[in-house]
Every structure is written in C-alpha cells, then in structure tokens.
Amino acid sequence: MAEFKKADSMLEWFDQRLGVVNFAKVMMTEYWIPKNINFLWAMGVLLTVLFTFLLVSGIFLLMYYKPDVNLAFDSVNYTIMQEVSYGWLFRHIHAVGASVVFLIIYIHMFTGIYYGSYKKGREMIWVSGMLLFVLFSAEGFSGYMLPWGQMSYWAAYVITEIFGGIPFIGDELVVWIRGNFYVSDSTLTRFFMLHVLLIPLVIIGTIVFHFYALRFPHVNNEAGEFFDFEEEAEKYLAGNKKESKVVPFWPVFLSKDFLVLGFFMVFFFYLVFFHYGFAMDAINFDKADGLKTPAHIYPEWYFLWSYEVLRGFFFEIAGISGKDLGLIAFGIANVIFFLMPWLDRSPMVKPANQRPYFKYWFWFMMVDLIVLTVYGKLPPTGANAWVGFASSLTFLTLFATLPFITKAEAKKVKEK
Amino acid sequence: MMDESRRGFIGKAFGAVAAVGGIASLIAMKKTWDPLPSVMSAGFTTVDVSGLEANKLEVVVWRGKPVFVLKYTEDMKPTDGRSVKIGDHYFSVMIGLCTHLGCIPAYRADQHDFKCACHGGEFTNAGINKFGPPPRPLDIPPFKLDGVTLVLGEEGPEYKAMMAKA
Numbered sequence: 001m002a003e004f005k006k007a008d009s010m011l012e013w014f015d016q017r018l019g020v021v022n023f024a025k026v027m028m029t030e031y032w033i034p035k036n037i038n039f040l041w042a043m044g045v046l047l048t049v050l051f052t053f054l055l056v057s058g059i060f061l062l063m064y065y066k067p068d069v070n071l072a073f074d075s076v077n078y079t080i081m082q083e084v085s086y087g088w089l090f091r092h093i094h095a096v097g098a099s100v101v102f103l104i105i106y107i108h109m110f111t112g113i114y115y116g117s118y119k120k121g122r123e124m125i126w127v128s129g130m131l132l133f134v135l136f137s138a139e140g141f142s143g144y145m146l147p148w149g150q151m152s153y154w155a156a157y158v159i160t161e162i163f164g165g166i167p168f169i170g171d172e173l174v175v176w177i178r179g180n181f182y183v184s185d186s187t188l189t190r191f192f193m194l195h196v197l198l199i200p201l202v203i204i205g206t207i208v209f210h211f212y213a214l215r216f217p218h219v220n221n222e223a224g225e226f227f228d229f230e231e232e233a234e235k236y237l238a239g240n241k242k243e244s245k246v247v248p249f250w251p252v253f254l255s256k257d258f259l260v261l262g263f264f265m266v267f268f269f270y271l272v273f274f275h276y277g278f279a280m281d282a283i284n285f286d287k288a289d290g291l292k293t294p295a296h297i298y299p300e301w302y303f304l305w306s307y308e309v310l311r312g313f314f315f316e317i318a319g320i321s322g323k324d325l326g327l328i329a330f331g332i333a334n335v336i337f338f339l340m341p342w343l344d345r346s347p348m349v350k351p352a353n354q355r356p357y358f359k360y361w362f363w364f365m366m367v368d369l370i371v372l373t374v375y376g377k378l379p380p381t382g383a384n385a386w387v388g389f390a391s392s393l394t395f396l397t398l399f400a401t402l403p404f405i406t407k408a409e410a411k412k413v414k415e416k
Numbered sequence: 417m418m419d420e421s422r423r424g425f426i427g428k429a430f431g432a433v434a435a436v437g438g439i440a441s442l443i444a445m446k447k448t449w450d451p452l453p454s455v456m457s458a459g460f461t462t463v464d465v466s467g468l469e470a471n472k473l474e475v476v477v478w479r480g481k482p483v484f485v486l487k488y489t490e491d492m493k494p495t496d497g498r499s500v501k502i503g504d505h506y507f508s509v510m511i512g513l514c515t516h517l518g519c520i521p522a523y524r525a526d527q528h529d530f531k532c533a534c535h536g537g538e539f540t541n542a543g544i545n546k547f548g549p550p551p552r553p554l555d556i557p558p559f560k561l562d563g564v565t566l567v568l569g570e571e572g573p574e575y576k577a578m579m580a581k582a
Contacts, residue, residue: 182480
C-alpha cells in the first residue's frame with residue numbers, strides 16, 4: 001500500500017483516498033463547453049433531471065404496484081391513487097414525466113440534426129443518443145402495460161403482434177415474447193421485469209456512454225465552428241475569459257442550464273398538477289379486457305408518427321401486402337435516424353439555415369413528422385388513409401434522397 | 417516457443433469452455449421465456465351450435481382468442497371452403513382477430529359483414545378481407561364436428577376438407 005501522510009482537512013483525506021480534486025476538475029471545473037450556444041444546449045441536462053424524476057417516482061410506485069393481472073389495475077387505480085398519501089403525485093410525475101421526456105428527446109434530437117452535431121467525429125454521440133431513444137421507447141412501452149387498463153392491453157397486443165410479421169419464425173416469436181397465445185399474466189410479469197430492472201440498467205449504462213462519447217469530439221456550437229479546445233481552455237485558465245471560446249461545465253455552463261431548467265420545471269409541474277390528463281388516457285381507466293377491442297386504438301403522442309408510417313400502407317403494391325409494406329416502412333422508420341451521419345454526404349457542419357439544400361430537407365421533414373403525428377391519432381378512414389399514405393411515402397423518400405441532396409450541396413458549396 | 421503454444425492452447429481451451437457455457441445459458445434463458453407447459457396444454461373449447469340465432473354473432477373463447485361462430489340466414493350465401501354446414505344450416509367459424517394487427521372486428525348485422533375499428537379493415541360474413549390493410553381472410557381455427565357440437569382445437573374431417581380447398 002502507498003504511504004499516506006496525515007490529512008490536514010476532510011477534503012484532503014478524501015482526496016488521498018479517492019482523488020476527488022482531480023476528479024472534480026476532469027468532470028466539472030475543467031470540462032470545457034463552447035460559449036457560442038443557446039438554450040437548446042440545455043436539453044441534455046433537462047433529460048438527466050427528468051430521468052432522475054422518473055427513477056425516483058418509479059421507486060415509490062414500485063412499493064405498492066402489484067404485477068399480476070388480477071391485482072395490477074386496482075393496485076394502481078385504487079391503492080396508489082386513493083390510499084397511499086401522495087401516491088397520486090408520484091403517479092402523475094411518472095406519467096407526465098414519461099410523456100415530457102419524449103418531448104425533450106425530440107427537441108434534443110432535432111437540435112442535433114439542425115446544427116449538424118452528428119458528423120465529423122460526433123458519430124458515436126449520435127448513435128448512442130439514438131440508442132437511448134430506442135431504449136426509452138421500449139421503457140415507455142413496457143411501462144404503459146403495467147396499469148393493465150384497456151389501452152395497456154391493446155397496445156401490448158398490437159405491438160407484440162408486429163413481431164408476427166417477421167418471416168418464418170413470426171408466429172412462434174409472438175407466443176414466445178408473450179409467454180402465452182395472448183397477452184396474459186406471463187406477459188405482464190416479464191414486461192414488469194423489463195420496465196423496472198433490465199431496461200433502466202441498460203439506459204443508465206448508455207447514458208454514461210453517451211456522456212463519455214462527448215469527451216473527445218466535444219460539444220458542437222451554434223456556428224458549427226471547429227477549434228482547439230485545449231488552446232481555448234488555456235486562455236480561460238490564464239484569465240482571458242473574454243477571448244476564450246469556452247467556459248467550464250461547472251459553474252458557468254450549468255448555472256445557465258439551471259435557468260432553463262427553472263423555467264422548464266415550472267412548466268413541468270404545471271402539467272403535473274393542473275394538466276396531467278393528456279398523459280393518462282381515459283380509456284386506460286377501464287380494466288383490460290382481451291375480448292373487447294376499444295373502438296379506436298392509438299399510441300401516446302410520441303409514437304404517433306411511426307405508428308402512422310406503420311399503417312400508412314393499407315393496400316397491396318407489386319404483390320407485397322399492405323401489412324408487410326407497413327411493417328417494412330415501420331422498421332425502416334425506427335432505424336433510419338441512426339444512419340444520419342452517413343446519409344448526410346455533405347462535410348458541412350453548419351446550422352441548417354446556412355446550408356443551401358439541407359434547410360429545405362430539414363423543414364420538409366419537420367412538417368412531414370407533424371402531419372404524421374396529427375394523422376396518427378385520427379381514424380384511418382377515407383381521405384385520412386390517403387394523407388397517411390402520402391406522408392409515410394414522403395418520410396421514406398426524404399431519407400432516400402438525403403444522400404443525393406447533400407452531395408449536390410457539397411458540390412455547390414465547393415464551387416462557390 | 418513451448419510457453420507460447422501452451423498459452424495459446426490454454427487460451428483456446430478457455431474460449432471453448434466459455435463458449436459452451438455461454439450457449440448453454442442462452443438456451444436456458446430462451447427456455448425461461450417459453451410459454452409454460454400448463455399454457456401449451458390449454459384445453460379444448462366446445463360449443464353447442466343448435467341454440468344459436470341466425471345473423472347474430474356468437475363469440476367464444478379458445479386459448480384466449482375470440483372465436484366467431486356465425487349462423488347464416490337463408491339469404492346469406494355460403495362461401496366454398498370457408499362456410500361449414502352443421503345440421504341444416506351454414507356457419508362461419510373463424511378466429512375473431514383482424515389479420516392486420518389482431519384487433520377484434522365488430523359484426524354489422526344489417527350489412528352481414530365485419531368492420532375492424534383499428535385500421536378500417538372489412539371482412540365478408542365468411543371472413544374474406546374486402547377492404548383495408550388486412551392481408552388475408554380471418555383464420556379458421558382447427559375444429560371437429562360432433563353432431564351439433566363444435567370442438568375447437570381438434571382437427572376433424574370437415575376442417576381438413578376446408579384446408580385442402582383453401
């Protein structure tokens with residue numbers, strides 16, 4: 001063992017044993033963030049805080065929740081909502097938090113796309129972020145099943161049924177996932193396990209990886225400018241804070257983040273206390289009934305766009321059934337964003353509005369996603385079905401043409 | 417060199433043992449997720465069709481799935497390979513789950529057809545998809561006729577004949 005001399009302070013005592021001074025420097029006071037950023041750069045911290053809220057409220061819900069088809073519904077709607085002191089508060093925080101976390105994830109994600117923060121060394125940040133999106137989706141889906149209401153049941157039914165579309169093993173796979181021929185107790189208990197243990201563990205690991213992935217390429221900035229972080233950090237440490245292009249994560253960057261966080265928390269708790277209904281569908285307050293499909297099934301708002309892509313193809317094309325086409329399109333929609341760094345063939349890292357062609361692509365995509373989201377909630381009949389088809393096709397076309405658009409853009413910029 | 421090859425051999429042996437253990441645990445994990453034997457051996461459902469009313473949908477549960485039993489009226493024509501004659505009447509016997517994504521279609525008695533509320537799929541009274549995303553007609557469960565009693569879960573000659581035509 002190394003020689004330890006008597007410590008003069010508590011800080012020194014811990015520093016000798018854990019190296020806390022150096023650790024704080026690396027993680028906080030000498031972790032450099034660009035100066036030229038705006039409030040959209042606060043979304044990462046917002047998400048970390050929201051995830052903590054979900055974790056803590058989830059722990060309290062877990063104390064009273066019972067994962068059993070006969071007990072689950074009442075343990076949520078009677079025990080937690082009416083008997084447990086402040087049980088309703090934890091449920092509302094959990095439900096609203098689950099919905100709002102997707103709002104912030106989408107803002108975070110489209111900020112990244114708008115500013116080109118996914119390429120030229122930042123690929124792993126992007127890929128790990130998209131992995132988190134998929135994991136949060138799985139976490140949201142598995143959690144939605146737990147109250148065992150009608151929407152819980154039928155969402156579970158429809159989504160597990162999707163795996164039946166996989167060639168050859170589809171039907172057996174569905175039974176295997178459910179642990180029964182239909183969504184039943186075995187399905188509830190295994191998704192309970194996924195929701196409270198396995199997926200959160202993987203999420204925490206992936207969040208750590210996501211943060212780590214930021215270390216080498218560093219955070220992007222509003223102008224997409226590349227500069228030497230070490231040089232700028234030296235300037236800052238030498239006292240040239242004005243000239244330096246960077247600020248330390250703590251206390252400078254975080255204090256600004258906390259301002260945004262403050263406004264966000266007001267909005268969040270306004271929703272939790274006064275407007276929680278949007279996150280708790282009325283139909284889900286009817287107990288699950290496997291023999292009665294609700295008249296109209298729709299997912300939570302954050303899944304509507306991909307749901308609309310799934311059902312956008314409602315007729316056969318070239319001998320492939322509408323169902324298979326929808327499944328293929330849905331599969332593509334769920335992974336295509338991972339490929340952003342490679343589909344964007346332009347080396348330009350600039351905000352979209354400064355890129356001659358990409359700006360049209362970006363806003364076109366935004367509009368298309370909004371159309372998909374709006375029509376995902378409407379019954380798919382008559383003209384609605386055709387709008388769904390057109391916007392699904394537009395979604396796929398936008399991604400198919402992205403490499404060509406950005407290649408043409410790169411050429412145009414070079415000629416200038 | 418002797419040392420090198422010994423290390424190499426130990427490394428390979430360790431890898432082989434680890435691979436066997438890894439595969440064995442994957443199999444165990446897969447099997448833990450399998451449906452339980454009690455689920456797999458879930459029994460048979462019997463329906464007495466003699467008391468059913470024409471043009472009124474009867475829904476029975478078989479292995480957790482709704483099964484539609486529909487008695488035809490005189491003016492509803494039987495469909496070859498899908499309608500089954502029990503006694504003097506024709507019936508539709510099919511799994512009441514939309515072949516698109518598994519919702520339960522509702523029977524519209526006045527139009528003699530089924531309409532799925534989820535994605536707008538429509539089926540004839542014999543369960544043939546006529547509109548919307550469903551890729552195929554409603555599935556027919558294995559059944560056997562025992563006089564006027566329908567046994568779901570067992571393959572009778574009528575069922576086999578229907579499958580041969582389909």
